[in-house]
Amino acid sequence: MNAIHSLIHQPSLFKNLFEHLSDAVAIIQNVKGRMVYTYINATMQRVYGDLQGCALNDLYCEAEWSHIAETMEKADKFPETIVESSGRSPNPFQIPYGIQSIKVENAYLLYIKMGSAQTLKLIEEKERQRKESDSRYESVVETSPDSIFLHDKEDRIIYVNRAGMDLLGADKAIELLGQDIKKFLYNESLEDVRERLKTLLSGGYVKGPIERQIKRVDGSIIDVELHGGLVEYHQVKAVQTICRNISERRKQQHQLEEMAYHDQLTKIPNRRYFFEKLEDELKRVDHRDSIFALLFFDLDNFKQINDRYGHQIGDELLVIFTKRLSRELRKTDTLSRLGGDEFVILLSGLADINHPRQVADRMLDRVLRPIHLQGCEIEISVSIGVSIYPEHGVGQGELLTNADRALYKAKENGRSCVSVYTHGS
Numbered sequence: 191m192n193a194i195h196s197l198i199h200q201p202s203l204f205k206n207l208f209e210h211l212s213d214a215v216a217i218i219q220n221v222k223g224r225m226v227y228t229y230i231n232a233t234m235q236r237v238y239g240d241l242q243g244c245a246l247n248d249l250y251c252e253a254e255w256s257h258i259a260e261t262m263e264k265a266d267k268f269p270e271t272i273v274e275s276s277g278r279s280p281n282p283f284q285i286p287y288g289i290q291s292i293k294v295e296n297a298y299l300l301y302i303k304m305g306s307a308q309t310l311k312l313i314e315e316k317e318r319q320r321k322e323s324d325s326r327y328e329s330v331v332e333t334s335p336d337s338i339f340l341h342d343k344e345d346r347i348i349y350v351n352r353a354g355m356d357l358l359g360a361d362k363a364i365e366l367l368g369q370d371i372k373k374f375l376y377n378e379s380l381e382d383v384r385e386r387l388k389t390l391l392s393g394g395y396v397k398g399p400i401e402r403q404i405k406r407v408d409g410s411i412i413d414v415e416l417h418g419g420l421v422e423y424h425q426v427k428a429v430q431t432i433c434r435n436i437s438e439r440r441k442q443q444h445q446l447e448e449m450a451y452h453d454q455l456t457k458i459p460n461r462r463y464f465f466e467k468l469e470d471e472l473k474r475v476d477h478r479d480s481i482f483a484l485l486f487f488d489l490d491n492f493k494q495i496n497d498r499y500g501h502q503i504g505d506e507l508l509v510i511f512t513k514r515l516s517r518e519l520r521k522t523d524t525l526s527r528l529g530g531d532e533f534v535i536l537l538s539g540l541a542d543i544n545h546p547r548q549v550a551d552r553m554l555d556r557v558l559r560p561i562h563l564q565g566c567e568i569e570i571s572v573s574i575g576v577s578i579y580p581e582h583g584v585g586q587g588e589l590l591t592n593a594d595r596a597l598y599k600a601k602e603n604g605r606s607c608v609s610v611y612t613h614g615s
Contacts, residue, residue: 214238214283214302218246218262228297233304238283240427243392254282258289262298265291272301324424337433340423341371343391345384348428357414357435359406371431376403376411390418390429401436413440453527455505456512464526464534468586471538475579482538483546483578484593485553487515489531490571490605503563511570514557534593543578550574550608558606573600576610 208215214234216227224245234241247255257280265273272288275281283302290299328349331338337354341347350358350366358374360366372383386396399415406412417432451463459467471482489495489511496504508531515525515533524536535553537546554574561568575597583589592611600609 213304214300216241216300217297218300219297221245234302235425237302237304239425240422250282251280253280257281261287261289262291265289265298266293269293272299327421327423337435339371339431339433340421340428341387341431342426342428345371345387347371348426349423354433357406357412357433358404359408359410365407374404374406376405378402386418387429390420391427393420399434404433413437456509456527458512458516459524459526461526461528464524464528464536465586467524467526467536468589471536472579472584472586480538481540481543481579482536483540483576484589485535485537485546485550486575486593486597487533487535487557488573488597488601490573490601491569492531495568495570499563499566499568503566503568506563507561507568507570510561510563511557515553517556518552540578543581546576546578547608547610550576550610554606554608571606573597573605574608575600576608578610582611582613 208231211231212233214237215231216234217229218225219228220226221228224247226243226245227241228243230238230240230242241249246258250258257275257278261273261275269291272290275287275289277286281287285302287300287302290301292299328351331351334351335353337357338349338351339347339354340349347366347369350360350363355361355363355366358366371387372380375383389396396418398417401413401415403411404414413436415434415436419430419432421428421430451459453460468484474480475482492504492507495507508527512525512527512533515535519525519535520538522538524538526534526536528534535549537549540546554572557572558570561570575593575595577583577589577593577596579589582592596609596611599611600607603609
């Protein structure tokens with residue numbers, strides 16, 4: 191076992207020996223059939239960039255990779271020594287380098303002596319290129335309308351553009367730099383955020399865009415759309431998050447959903463919402479011993495009211511009627527307008543089959559009181575039909591049909607009354 195192999199098994203000693211060395215040092219290992227930089231020291235990173243975790247055949251062209259592979263083959267023949275590279279071009283490091291084979295670990299030590307004037311010029315050129323690259327990056331993202339954040343492996347913000355400052359409500363970048371990016375993500379577990387950022391930092395893919403909420407500096411919450419990717423900034427791997435404010439879009443979507451699922455006159459759920467809710471309730475009760483009921487309401491004399499007082503008063507009457515039905519309903523109950531003068535209440539989570547009748551009787555007493563509109567006292571008549579799950583049916587069609595039959599039974603019994611479905615009626 192050679193000395194380098196021994197050091198690899200003592201990470202702290204290995205790092206202390208090579209981390210502050212003025213020469214460039216790297217470990218190259220076979221990882222799942224690919225030769226990968228598994229360690230680079232600070233000098234290697236400063237001169238050649240953050241290569242750790244990168245596969246050599248992804249970084250270099252075929253001729254450059256062959257240059258390294260050829261040196262590795264020579265090193266395999268003399269595992270106890272550092273073998274010098276050939277002088278032919280193209281040399282991926284632009285200056286001579288040496289490789290020592292570590293047979294036991296299927297790894298190689300890469301050593302580049304950085305003492306010559308040529309080396310200093312290389313470092314200066316790399317630094318100039320880095321600064322130009324960073325400057326070009328900043329110039330591009332500063333003019334972007336999207337909010338852009340860069341954060342390092344510790345999740346600290348290391349760069350933010352003007353749009354990013356505006357998004358978070360910061361006056362200056364200094365208010366955000368060094369802050370943990372996770373603190374601005376609202377209503378999402380830190381573990382989930384960390385896992386996503388870890389995937390991106392390792393070069394993995396996170397399908398986007400994803401929609402999240404962000405907490406601004408002033409504590410307000412906004413809806414955003416996020417894209418993430420890996421970039422290099424100041425020779426450090428960083429996650430780039432592109433962020434767009436979608437609060438207005440979410441608001442419009444919510445308004446459209448409200449229009450699709452709510453009655454525009456009475457502002458209560460509409461027919462479409464009711465049928466979806468009923469279907470969900472039927473799926474839910476399949477898994478537990480539960481009772482629920484449907485209460486069908488019909489205004490018996492609504493057409494006469496419209497004909498006598500006009501449609502405006504008819505509409506106002508429906509709004510008042512809806513408010514009367516809504517009183518005393520539990521959060522688990524759902525009132526919907528099926529259309530015209532027909533309404534339905536879904537009473538969920540009942541423990542007693544007598545409960546629906548009691549609720550319907552109380553509601554009937556309340557809604558039959560005269561309504562005063564524009565100086566007129568308007569008498570109304572309401573019939574109510576009731577069907578109960580599972581006694582009167584276990585399917586949507588059966589329950590709706592039986593509630594409708596009970597409603598017409600109430601009308602036959604003189605109207606302004608309640609009828610609970612009975613088999614054979």
